[in-house]
Amino acid sequence: MPKLKNLGWLRMGHNIHYYKNNIRRKDCKGERYQYSLTWQFQFPNTGDVCYFSHCYPYSYTDLQKDLLEIANDAVKSQYVKQRILCHSLGGNMVHLLTVTTPLYPPD
Numbered sequence: 001m002p003k004l005k006n007l008g009w010l011r012m013g014h015n016i017h018y019y020k021n022n023i024r025r026k027d028c029k030g031e032r033y034q035y036s037l038t039w040q041f042q043f044p045n046t047g048d049v050c051y052f053s054h055c056y057p058y059s060y061t062d063l064q065k066d067l068l069e070i071a072n073d074a075v076k077s078q079y080v081k082q083r084i085l086c087h088s089l090g091g092n093m094v095h096l097l098t099v100t101t102p103l104y105p106p107d
Contacts, residue, residue: 009056013039060092067095078102 016039025032043050070076085096 009053013041015040063095 016037018035018037020033021036023034025034037054041050041052067082070080071082079099079102081098081100083096083098085094088094
């Protein structure tokens with residue numbers, strides 16, 4: 001149903017808690033513990049497919065759109081310089097962004 005209504009990702013759930021639990025971390029010295037994230041969720045419809053995410057998904061396509069928007073923005077592009085650092089094993093471009101003061105102050 002949400003797909004038919006074009007709802008996309010929604011922030012849902014209640015009784016959301018993030019807390020230190022009693023499981024000690026073995027990769028650290030001293031008294032370091034792991035943390036837990038818990039929540040409750042009531043499925044609204046039977047038969048729906050639901051996915052849970054700690055944060056909103058940010059895809060490579062989203063990144064490309066955002067980088068193009070920065071490059072095409074007259075103000076933002078003065079402060080952000082983009083270049084291709086390398087390509088990932090999957091063949092995707094890995095961008096290097098340099099955020100700095102513009103060479104020439106805006107008029």
